[in-house]
């Protein structure tokens with residue numbers, strides 16, 4: 278079995294896979310990240326994830342941030358992010374994991390997850406697009422559908438924030454797992470969840486995952502985090518990606534100046550996203566809180 282088919286096998290059976298080599302220029306990505314983090318923490322960049330809100334829509338009041346939204350936005354003037362998002366380093370992996378052609382890939386989210394500065398924070402156990410109060414039947418129906426998107430975290434510094442339950446992307450929760458994920462509260466100890474593991478990424482490592490894997494995360498104000506957090510989908514899923522992606526507010530991507538700054542591959546991927554967006558009404562939000 279070649280390396281990529283081993284990765285793909287792990288991704289399919291476990292719902293996640295660690296890949297060491299999707300970043301060739303970590304220094305430039307780190308430098309751009311530092312500039313963007315500074316803008317976010319100083320209030321110059323309004324699109325951020327605020328402490329106290331786990332899922333979109335994120336509030337504006339809290340001053341502490343645990344994420345920077347829309348790092349490819351032209352107002353940030355950091356073209357390295359879209360260059361990397363459309364690079365062979367990533368596209369080759371994503372195509373294989375999604376089992377699609379490059380001409381079917383659609384541009385989606387690209388955010389960054391950072392440590393809050395003055396509060397510890399955490400996300401409860403969840404699947405990104407299935408509510409915690411879904412019945413076993415509803416959960417099974419949602420998980421049985423082939424997932425036409427992949428999400429990833431690429432660590433620019435060591436990152437031990439994320440926890441997952443391997444294999445849970447395909448099966449409903451056991452009653453015990455349900456009791457740990459029915460609450461809106463973040464867990465005191467994530468490893469109390471039956472079957473859970475902590476995902477530890479070394480700098481430049483990436484975890485690709487099915488965002489409907491059962492997962493949670495904890496954020497310490499004392500552990501530096503700058504982790505690129507992105508997703509890509511394939512058009513084969515029709516509008517099945519719409520809510521997951523569009524709830525983050527992507528109107529800025531339809532401005533001509535964004536497309537003008539992309540390479541040809543990026544413009545094709547963007548055009549496919551815009552087409553999906555045009556065919557979709559109000560998507561609402563996947564999760565509360």
Ligand SMILES: O=C(O)CCC(=O)C(=O)O
Nearest residue numbers: 390400405430438439494
């Ligand atoms: O912090 C992380 O790595 C996970 C974030 C997450 O699960 C989410 O934004 O839904």
Ligand SMILES: [Fe+2]
Nearest residue numbers: 403404405492
């Ligand atoms: Fe999530």
